[in-house]
Amino acid sequence: MNAATLSGELVVSGLRKWYHRRDQAPVHVLEDCSFRIEPGKLTVVMGTSGCGKSTLAYILSGYIKPDEGQVQMDGQPVQGPGPDRIMVFQETALWPWMTVTENIVFGPLARKSVSRKEVTQKALELLRKFGLSEFKDKYPGQLSGGMKRRAELAQALINSPKVMVLDEPFRGLDVMTRELMQEYYIKLFEETRLTTVFITSELEEAIFLADRILIMGNAPSRIVSSLEVDLPRPRTFDVLASERYLEIKKEALEVLFSESMQQAD
C-alpha cells in the first residue's frame, strides 16, 4: 500500500474553542491548536483530564464547530458529521431495544445507502471478525463490556469510514478485557491501515498502539509534543518488554510529567 492510495488525512489548523455558559465566564478549551494526522497511521492523543481531548474529538468528527480555525480531510473542510467519513466511537452507541445485528445495520439502512441483504452480509462478516457470531441475535444488555465495545466497533466500521476517531474507547474495562480489545484493534488497524485518532490516558496502551503520540497541554490547550513510536509492526504484547519501548515510555513520561507539573503551579 503506498501513500497515494491511503485516505483520511486530517489537517487541523489554528483551532480555538470556548464553551459559553449562562452567567459564568466562558471556558477556553483550545488555543491555536494545529497538527496533521497522517493517512494510514494510528495517532494517539494524550493529555490530562479536562485538557480538551473530547472537545478535539468532537471537532475532528464535525459534531461541534471550533470558534476559529478549521479541519480539512483529504483537502476538504469538515463542515459537519458524516458516517462515511469520520466516526466517533462512544460507549452509548448501541440501542438497548435492538439486537446486535439490528444495531449494526441500522445506520446504513436509515440512510438507504445499501440493500438490507448486502449490509446484513457485511455485518455478519464484521461480527465474525470480532468473535461475536454467536451473539448476533442478542440484545446489548446480554453482552459483556468487551463484547459491547466490539459490537460498537462493528457498528462504526460498517460505514467504511476513512477515519476512526476513538475517544477513550476502552476506559472502564477490566485489565484483561482492555488488553483483548487492544489486540482486536491493533489487528484491525494493521490489516486495514484505517487512519485512526485514538484518545487515551493510558500510556502503555498509547505506546502499544501508536505510530505517533500527540500530547496536549493544559487548557487552553494545543499539541505541545509529538513522539514517534517506531516499534515494529505487526505488534504483539512482547514489544512491552523491549528496550525501545522503555526508551519511548521514559521520553513520554518526561513530557507528561512536565505538563502535569505546570498544571500544579
Ligand SMILES: Nc1ncnc2c1ncn2[C@@H]1O[C@H](COP(=O)(O)OP(=O)(O)O)[C@@H](O)[C@H]1O
Ligand atoms: N458542553 C460544555 N459546556 C461547558 N464546558 C464544557 C463542555 N464540555 C466540556 N467542557 C469543559 O471543557 C474542558 C475540556 O473538556 P473535555 O474536552 O471533555 O476534556 P477531556 O476530554 O480532555 O477530559 C473541561 O474543563 C470541561 O469541563
Ligand SMILES: [Mg+2]
Ligand atoms: Mg474526554
